[in-house]
Amino acid sequence: MSELLNLAVKTHGGLDRWNKVKAIKVAASITWDIWYVKGKPDFLKNVVLTADTQKEHLTVDFTDQDKRGFSSRTAS
Numbered sequence: 001m002s003e004l005l006n007l008a009v010k011t012h013g014g015l016d017r018w019n020k021v022k023a024i025k026v027a028a029s030i031t032w033d034i035w036y037v038k039g040k041p042d043f044l045k046n047v048v049l050t051a052d053t054q055k056e057h058l059t060v061d062f063t064d065q066d067k068r069g070f071s072s073r074t075a076s
Contacts, residue, residue, distance in 0.1 A: 024051045 009015055030044035048061040056073040 018053075021053050023053060025049070 009018065012018070026049045027047075028044075028049065029046055031041070035041050035043045042064070044062075046063045048063060050059045050061070051057070052059075058071040060069040060071075062068065
């Protein structure tokens with residue numbers, strides 16, 4: 001690891017602490033002009049993103065639209 005990465009990991013509790021994290025959940029509203037241009041101004045409004053740190057899996061819940069999206073990294 002680079003010196004900067006080592007410092008960042010150490011500052012936030014160390015690698016052992018990070019390895020204990022199973023998921024990160026964020027509630028957000030992502031509104032950019034590009035969504036207006038595409039005709040979907042509220043596409044990423046009121047979403048909940050949940051990242052599984054062990055499986056490299058992301059779930060996006062579109063709370064106002066009753067929809068859910070997934071993204072996973074596949075082994076190659």
